[in-house]
Amino acid sequence: MLxxxxxxxxxxxxxxxxxxxxxxxxxGILGSQxxxxxxxxxxxxxxxxxxxxxxxxxxxEQLSISRGNSNMNVRELIDWNLVSKVIVAGERKEYFTxxxxxxxxxxxxxxxxxxxxxxxxxxxxxxxxxxxGDPADPEMVAFTTTVANLQKFSNxxxxxxxxxxxxxxxxxxxxxxxxxx
Amino acid sequence: MLxxxxxxxxxxxxxxxxxxxxxxxxxGILGSQxxxxxxxxxxxxxxxxxxxxxxxxxxxEQLSISRGNSNMNVRELIDWNLVSKVIVAGERKEYFTxxxxxxxxxxxxxxxxxxxxxxxxxxxxxxxxxxxGDPADPEMVAFTTTVANLQKFSNxxxxxxxxxxxxxxxxxxxxxxxxxx
DNA sequence: CTGAACTTTCAATAACATTTGAAAGTTTAT
DNA sequence: ATAAACTTTCAAATGTTATTGAAAGTTCAG
Numbered sequence: 397m398l399x400x401x402x403x404x405x406x407x408x409x410x411x412x413x414x415x416x417x418x419x420x421x422x423x424g425i426l427g428s429q430x431x432x433x434x435x436x437x438x439x440x441x442x443x444x445x446x447x448x449x450x451x452x453x454x455x456x457e458q459l460s461i462s463r464g465n466s467n468m469n470v471r472e473l474i475d476w477n478l479v480s481k482v483i484v485a486g487e488r489k490e491y492f493t494x495x496x497x498x499x500x501x502x503x504x505x506x507x508x509x510x511x512x513x514x515x516x517x518x519x520x521x522x523x524x525x526x527x528x529g530d531p532a533d534p535e536m537v538a539f540t541t542t543v544a545n546l547q548k549f550s551n552x553x554x555x556x557x558x559x560x561x562x563x564x565x566x567x568x569x570x571x572x573x574x575x576x577x
Numbered sequence: 578m579l580x581x582x583x584x585x586x587x588x589x590x591x592x593x594x595x596x597x598x599x600x601x602x603x604x605g606i607l608g609s610q611x612x613x614x615x616x617x618x619x620x621x622x623x624x625x626x627x628x629x630x631x632x633x634x635x636x637x638e639q640l641s642i643s644r645g646n647s648n649m650n651v652r653e654l655i656d657w658n659l660v661s662k663v664i665v666a667g668e669r670k671e672y673f674t675x676x677x678x679x680x681x682x683x684x685x686x687x688x689x690x691x692x693x694x695x696x697x698x699x700x701x702x703x704x705x706x707x708x709x710g711d712p713a714d715p716e717m718v719a720f721t722t723t724v725a726n727l728q729k730f731s732n733x734x735x736x737x738x739x740x741x742x743x744x745x746x747x748x749x750x751x752x753x754x755x756x757x758x
Numbered sequence: 759c760t761g762a763a764c765t766t767t768c769a770a771t772a773a774c775a776t777t778t779g780a781a782a783g784t785t786t787a788t
Numbered sequence: 789a790t791a792a793a794c795t796t797t798c799a800a801a802t803g804t805t806a807t808t809g810a811a812a813g814t815t816c817a818g
Contacts (some may be wrong), residue, residue, distance in 0.1 A: 412717055415708035419724070422701040429693050433806075447719035452765080462808045463707040467766065488763060488816075498726040512610050520603040527596035536593055538659035543600070545679040568733040572740050614776075633795080643778045648796065669786075669793060 400523070405466035435461060436469040440478060440494060444501075446544050449482040476502045501563040510517075510557045514550060521547045597626055601640070611690075616642060617650040621659055624675035625682075630663040632670045656686050680746040691738045695731060702728045 420441040425439025438459055443450060450458075455466045470492055473479035478501060482491040495501055524543050529536045561568075583587055601622040608618025619640055619731050622630060631639075636647045654660035659682060663672040676682055710717045744750075 411708055412710045412714070412720060415705050416720060418701070419705055419720075422698070426694060426698050435806075445723050447715040463765085464809065465807055468807090490765080495779075496723065498723075498730045502730060506658075513607060517603070517607050520599070524596050524600055527592055529593045533593070533663045534628040539593060539597060539600075541625045542626050542677065542679075545677075545778090549679045549683060549749065556750070568730065569737070572733075572737045616776080644795085645779065646777055649777090652796090671795080755790075 402571060416442075419445055432505075433469065433472070435465060436461070437473055439466070439469045440473055441475075443479055443492060444493035444495075444496070449484070449493040451489045451491055453489075455492075476508055499568070502534075503561045503563075506557060507561055510554075510561075514557065515555055517546075518550050518554060578582060590639055597623075598690040600626055614650065614653070616640070617653055620647070620650045621675060624654075624660055624673060625677070626746055627675075630665070630672035632672055634670075636673075650670060680749070684742045684744075687738060688742055691742075692733075695734055695738065698727075699731050702731060 413464065413505035420438050422436045423444075424438040428434040430437075430460070439455055442455060442458055452466050452470065455461070459466070470479060473494075474481070474492075477495070479492050479494050482493050484491050495504070517550055518563065521543055525547060527538075527539065527543075531537070596695050601619050604622035604625075605615045605619040607619075609615040611618075620636055623636060633644065633647050633651065636642070636651065637644055640647070651660060654675075655662070655673075656678070658689055660673050662672050665672050675687070702724055704726060706721075707719065708724075712718070
């Protein structure tokens with residue numbers, strides 16, 4: 397068996413390790429406000445700022461979480477296309493590394509959110525637009541108007557997000573396309 | 578004391594009341610995936626599709642929730658500027674009504690999310706960009722690069738959202754500004 | 759084929775978030 | 789000033805979601 401590589405953090409300057417810890421902590425809080433599991437966000441942060449790929453063990457140690465938890469969250473991140481497995485020659489263990497291109501990270505997260513948030517709304521609205529009843533009933537008018545407006549909005553949001561997800565960054569639409577022209 | 582107005586739902590056609598119930602239920606689920614309290618979203622939905630303003634009691638009854646819960650969520654919605662109090666002549670009770678303009682609803686929600694999600698990230702990144710250490714250390718390079726890229730991204734997102742929030746709808750950027758030109 | 763090295767699962771448990779409802783507080787008509 | 793009508797608060801109860809870790813499953817070198 398090969399010698400284990402000395403853990404990276406032993407060589408980190410104090411300042412850098414503190415900064416990493418704060419970044420991981422902050423990204424975790426942010427993540428949970430985003431509806432993303434806090435630990436998943438922390439694992440993501442850890443991999444985002446690591447120069448080298450890490451193993452399940454590294455993640456467990458650095459975040460003080462269990463094996464099961466580490467495994468589940470890494471798999472979810474792989475599912476989201478934010479993390480990938482790396483094969484290291486001569487090692488049996490799996491190593492993980494995060495996508496570092498922030499635009500890609502952002503669009504992949506957006507894609508997941510669209511899938512979880514907007515797509516189901518669109519479906520429900522389509523269904524609800526078929527309700528029928530007395531067109532003179534003010535309650536009916538209120539309902540159908542609201543649903544129709546939401547549909548218009550959600551359709552537009554769908555196509556805006558699709559365009560965004562497909563877009564080449566262009567660094568993020570140069571000053572938002574000259575303030576939307 | 579004035580006669581109480583007969584509850585609206587007694588007069589709703591079956592189809593409409595079902596549709597309303599489904600809308601409320603769906604909006605609630607959506608909301609929770611959005612990091613918005615499920616009940617708050619349901620209260621919002623109820624008011625969104627009601628032709629007339631409702632009281633705390635109406636909300637309690639129609640959603641089967643307690644007085645305290647109803648009160649807290651209505652207040653939060655008022656805080657978000659999605660709901661407002663309505664004075665009904667000759668009544669002591671407070672009535673509530675929701676903003677019906679969907680673009681306004683969307684920008685107000687975006688504003689809250691920006692406040693909760695993006696602003697804190699921006700702050701943390703500003704702080705972390707000041708870390709110092711050996712510029713030859715690959716871990717240091719990985720860290721500063723990631724933080725710098727995130728900063729660039731978050732600044733751009735800030736200004737994009739600000740523009741959006743200020744934007745007159747124009748119906749939601751006509752086909753997303755001709756596919757971003 | 760075997761067993762060591764590693765990964766995955768999942769039921770129990772812990773942590774966290776929401777909801778209740780009775781009590782306290784406030785407002786208003788008289 | 790009083791009391792009824794109404795609103796707000798908050799500690800306890802309930803409901804939801806995340807985490808653990810041991811057990812089961814898989815892979816691979818010899």
